Amino acid sequence: MxxxxxxxxxxxxxxxxxxxxxxxxxxxxxxxxxxxxxxxxxxCYLDTVNRSYIKTGKQASADLFEMLSASKVALALLTSSKGGISFFIDIQVQLGQSLSALYDMVNYAWLFALASLATMSTF
CATH class of the missing domain: 1.10.287 (Helix Hairpins)
Incomplete structure (x- = not known):
């Protein structure tokens, strides 16, 4: 049926x-x-695009790492200074204490840039 x-x-x-x-x-x-x-x-288009992206990213990370290293050195010099800036009102501002937050941010950015360079160096 x-x-x-x-x-x-x-x-x-x-x-x-x-x-x-x-x-x-x-x-x-x-x-x-x-x-x-x-x-x-x-x-092989995807492989070509990926390799060019990694090459560009590696160069940009290296440039960022160089700039952050120079900033880290400059901030370390400023932070380690024992003297302060005295204003006309007799207020002593310690340069090392006021730049500690900026120094920490640059230090973390430097570590991330170093980690990205280490990751991309395997390619």
């Missing part, structure tokens, strides 16, 4: 086909075939 296909059966079949396609894509990604196919289609 022939049973006509109902709309719910069609919906189930479309869901099954979608799940099978997703399962196939997951399997291809797991085995590494999907990246091989994408690399073949793209003609």
């Amino acid at each position: 022939y049973k006509p296909i109902s709309p719910s059966d069609t919906q189930r079949l479309s869901h099954l086909i979608k799940l099978a396609a997703i399962l196939l894509l997951v399997f291809l990604a797991f085995t590494g075939k999907l990246s091989f196919i994408a690399d073949g289609i793209g003609g």
